Amino acid sequence: MKVENIAKLARIGLLKEETEKLEKELSSILDYFNVLKKANSKKDPTFHPSEKFIGNVFREDIPSGESPERVENIISLFPDKEGRHIKVKAILNG
Amino acid sequence: MDSLTIKGIREGLKGRRFSAKELSDFYFKKIEKEDSELGCYLELAKETALNQADKIDNLISEGLDIPSLAGVPVAVKDNILVEGLKSTASSFMLKNYISPYDASCVKRIKEEGAVVLGKTNLDEFAMGSSTENSAFKTTKNPKDKSRVPGGSSGGSAAAVSAGLCCCALGSDTGGSIRQPASFCGVFGLKPTYGAVSRYGLIAFASSLDQIGPLAKNAEDAKILFNAIKGKDKKDSTSIEMEENGEIDFKKLKIGIPKEYFGSEAKKGIEREVVSAIESAIKKIEDMGGRVEEISLPNTKYALSVYYMVSTCEASCNLARYDGIKYGLSEKGENLSEVYFNTRAKGFGAEVKRRIMLGTFALSSGYYDAYYLKSQKVRTGIKEDFEKSFKKVDAIFTPVSPTVAFKIGEKTQDPLSMYLSDIFTISANLAGIPALSVPLKTKGLPVGLQILGNYFEESKLFQIAKLLE
Structure with a gap:
């Protein structure tokens, strides 16, 4: 496993020491996971333990009517904003 | 006052032996005095707590009926949102995040009259088994301050154990309510998947996370659980559960899985844990219950499946x-740098390790071998339990192979820390409920884990009462 490549996929900046440490730790954890190779894998996967209790839950695509105060609470958490919009760096050529 | 149960508080308030305000004041004074050493709380909510207490006192002075948690001082794990308070999940990433709304479970306990005292420490994003992964502080075990309280709900468990709240809310993804409850000598329930709404819980692993109560006795845990359970339209996985009936104790059948507590498995468990669990089993037998060995053959894969x-x-x-x-939000030359810099600085070592592991297992070429394979093996783990519950009412195991370990003992070896979850993770993978019950010991606390069939929480509480 190439730690640097994975860090790129995960969008995490790593220092050189961190990369070296993770290389060792992750390889010993993955060795432990080798036990899975011996397991029976003919069963259907369980993605969710409650699949048998509930199926899909649908609703109309309409705003739920949160209080204006809550909306303001959320807007006040934006790290950078212009008016009531989140300000983001250019995504093209970025 | 710090030993009062929910029932005791109710009687005290109704009998006007103390007011809700006096009770809250008492707890805040105790926290101020004792928490600097223990480190259970990250933030206190004095003003809103006293407002809520006033409301309860007004109801009482007007002679009106009071709701089920009236005046009960509750601590809330800091990955559960309480409007107006910070919810940091013990991460630098959310150091200044102020909850814009109440989690559904918090809304429900407030409606039932509970007084939220403050937010408790945890391992960052609930990833860990000792609270040592908190970005802010390590909570100490009230029973022995050189030891960890367990994790990730270590602050909540320690606060209940030290009498710095009456009861608390925690979250459990792989044992994060039960293991700290066991280490601190309190009760802790991981409800059935879907029993409690997770709306307002900072998500860690969505097919495993559940919110549940920590309390001083089985009855309090049950009252708090009843207040938070049920369907919530804001969490599509939540379910309205039916009350299940009384256990016929003459026909009670307990299963002991040999993979957890057979003669071979016991070799890997600390002696005081083995003897405490054996006494609990004997107590059930003495009361006429039947105990039989069962097998959960896929147990050997559980830890790998869980961490995948x-x-x-x-x-x-x-x-x-x-x-x-x-x-x-860290600065960067472009968008990509903002991401990398923010996540480099915001996440701690354990969180980075787990994100890296998960990213690897989901990456192209590895998905089938790791993620998909794990979910297939998970079905086998679930079926083991389904088969067992056709034969027995409940299953007994230890919560943890050890008592509370020393602070610093396992921080250098992530795998040894992961192994401390070995008995608790299967319940999350299968989605079944599990209760940690503190047993009498001469030394440090030991927890018995009682596992039950889907939505049979009330059976677990009834069995726990037998052992109290």
């Missing part, structure tokens, strides 16, 4: 911390 599934789900859930919408 949970890290994969975590790597997706934590993708939202990108410095754009809320939380820490």
Whole structure:
């Protein structure tokens, strides 16, 4: 496993020491996971333990009517904003 | 006052032996005096707590009926949102994040009259078994301050154990309510998947996470659980559960899985844990219950399956911390640098390790071998339990192979820390309920884990009462 490549996929900046440490730790954890190779894998996967209790839950695509105060609470958490919009760096050529 | 149960508080308030305000004041004074050493709380909510207490006192002075948790001082794990308070999940990433709304479970306990005292410490994003992964502080075990309280709900468990709240809310992804309850000598329930709404819980692994109560006795845990359970339209996985009936104790059948507590398995468990669990089993037998050995053959895969599934789900859930919408935001030349810098600085070592592991297992070429394979093996783990519950009413195991370990003992070896979850993770993978019950010991606390069939929480509480 190439730690640097994975860090790129995960969008995490790593220092050189961190990369070296993770290389060792992750390889010993993955060795432990080798036990899975011996397991029976003919069963259907369980993605969710409650699949048998509930199926899909649908609703109309309409705003739920949160209080204006809550909306303001959320807007006040934006790290950078212009008016009531989140300000983001250019995504093209970025 | 710090030993009062929910029932005791109710009687005290109704009998006007103390007011809700006096009770809250008492707890805040005790916290101020004792918590600097223990480190259970990250933030206190004095003003809103006293307002809530006033409301309860007004109801009482007007002679009106009071709701089920009236005046009960509750601590809330800091990954559960309480409007107006910070919810940091013990991460630098959310150091200044102020909850814009109440989690559904918090809304429900407030409606039942509970007084939220404050927010408690945890391992960062609930990833850990000792609270040592908190970005802010390590909580100490009230029973022995050189030891960890367990984790990740270590602050909540320690606060209940030390009498710094009456009861508390925690979250459990792989044992995060039960293991700290066991280490601190209190009760802790991981409800059936879907029993309690997770709306307002900072997500870690969505197919495993559940919110549940920590309390001083089985009855309090039950009252708090009843207040928070049920369908919530804001969490599509939540379910309205039916009350299940009384156990016929003459026909009670307990299963002991040989993979957890057979003669071979006992060799890997500390002696005081083995003897405490054996006494609990004997107590059930003495009361006429039947105990039989059962087998859960897929147990050997559980830890690997758990760390695969949970890290994969975590790597997706934590993708939202990108410095754009809320939380820490580091500067960068371009968008990509904002992401990398924010996540480099905001996440601690364990969180990075798990995101990396999950990202790897979900990456092209490895998905089938790791993630998909784990979910297939998970079906086998679930079926083991389904088969067992056709034969027995409940299953007994230890909560943890050890008593509370020393602070610093396992921080250098992530795998040895992961192994401390070995008995608790299967319940999350299968989605079944599990209760940690503190047993009498001469030394440090030991917890018995009682596992039950889907939505049979009330059976677990009834069995726990027998052992009290």
